[in-house]
Amino acid sequence: MDMTPDDKLQLVTEGKARFRAFLLPVTGDEHAGEDTPLDKWEQRGVPTRSMPVFYNPAMVVNRNISVLGVHAWKDNTRGSTKICDAMCGAGIRGIRYLLESGIDDAHVDFVDLNPAAIRSCEENIALNQIPPTAWKTHVQDANAFLYGRAVHEEDRYAVIDLDPFGNPMPYVDGALKALRRERGLLHLNATDLAVITGVHRLATLRKYQVTPMRDVPHHAEISARVVIGAIFKRAMAQDITIKPLFTLARHHFIKIIAERVSSIDQANVDRQNALGYMMQCRACKDHHVVRVDELRASSECPACKSTHVDHAGPLWIGELQDAGFCKAMLASFKDFRYMRGKQETAKILGLAAGAAGFPAGSHDVHEIAASLTLSPPSMEIIVDDLHRAGFLAARDVINPTAIKTTARRVDVGNILRARHHA
Secondary structure, eight states: OOOOOGGGOEEEEETTEEEEEEEOOBSSOTTOOTTSOGGGOOBSSOOOTTSOSEEOGGGHHHHHHHHHHHHHHGGGOTTOOEEEETTOTTOHHHHHHHHHSOOTTOEEEEEESOHHHHHHHHHHHHHTTOOGGGEEEEESOHHHHHHHHTSSGGGOBSEEEEOOSSOOHHHHHHHHHHBOTEEEEEEEEEOOHHHHTTTTHHHHHHHHOOBOOOSSTTHHHHHHHHHHHHHHHHHHHTTOEEEEEEEEEETTEEEEEEEEEOOHHHHHHHHHHTEEEEEEETTTOOEEEEETTOTTTOOSOTTTOOSOEEEEEEEEOSOSOOHHHHHHHHHHGGGGTTSTTHHHHHHHHHHHHHHTTOOSOOEEHHHHHHHTTOOOOOHHHHHHHHHHTTOOEEEOSSOTTEEEESSOHHHHHHHHHHHHHO
16 A cells, blocks of 8 residues: 555644644545534545545544543553554554553554555654654564564553454454453454444354344444454453453444453353343333343243344343443543543543443433334433432433433333323
8 A cells, every 4th residue: 555645644633642644534624624623524434445544533532532541541551561553554542642641651562564554653653752762663464463472471562452444353362362461451443333233144143253133222232242242252262351341332433442351260250141142022122131041041021021032142241331440531531631522532431431330231212202202301301210210220322312221111111101291
């Protein structure tokens, strides 16, 4: 892939980093500058393999969360301050880690098989005047690099960031091996949503070893659980497990931050309790989960007793968010108010912290109201009504019109009716 002509490169500021890159085309003004509000930057299309080394402004909040995640994690970097930006492109993530993570002696390895990307990355590192002791670039396949670093514990990483084009699964084994044994942190983006969501069913079965389920209100959450479940199954093969700390499904990506847990016993516990199936009743449209060994015994809906139940899995049915980690990111946010997209970033972190601890799945208030030919109240009102009725409830971070709750779908419907007739 050739480098982008210099006259098409733009100088962009994100966080504390400055860099030159090809700006992914956006709607309206294609040359949006630093003062262009984030909510005006709407993508015309998603990245393609034919594009040059580019900068995608639609992913700024994603990268903000990456930086906040490492900053919140910095006290756990004992023994290693090394970070790997495994498919670095123009180097934006790795540069921001060096400038904003709060790790004084951080070292980032920038890895990309594309020499043009590495040249762009090195130019951007120089632009930010980062000392040569803090970084190194590598023109190498990410898998070959990660497997090489996995051999000796002292070469392994505190943090590995995987942001490939499309399916991340080919790189997960190497990343898990190259993370340090204790409390290594994996950042992962998946953008092959047509596969993850089951649009291409056979590809879903091949690449994620999951039976998909489409056309359900909580499909985005199911997609996130498909990815985490696939990572967990790769981890089990290494006699380790993972602990999801933050999960987001938005627009054209799924983002996961997870901790490596080096424990065979915990891997066995998670296989028993956190791997299973999302079930959807065709009759009452309620959902529930069953553990991986219980699928055959769970042939009816617990809400209406119908046997017309679809399933997706095996996937992750455990926690998606760690409340303590999300609150730590939110607490450190006061030091990052210079960020572009700061309002959306703070809102996401607050919702993620509130969504921790709830059962898998969510109830889409707008979808339920439409099925009852009612106008939906505000999300805050329905959450308050559920609390008064004795249920736990919070807004969902993944679906903006959904709630996480201990109530069943029929309970939410009854509360909507009561609110309408009040």
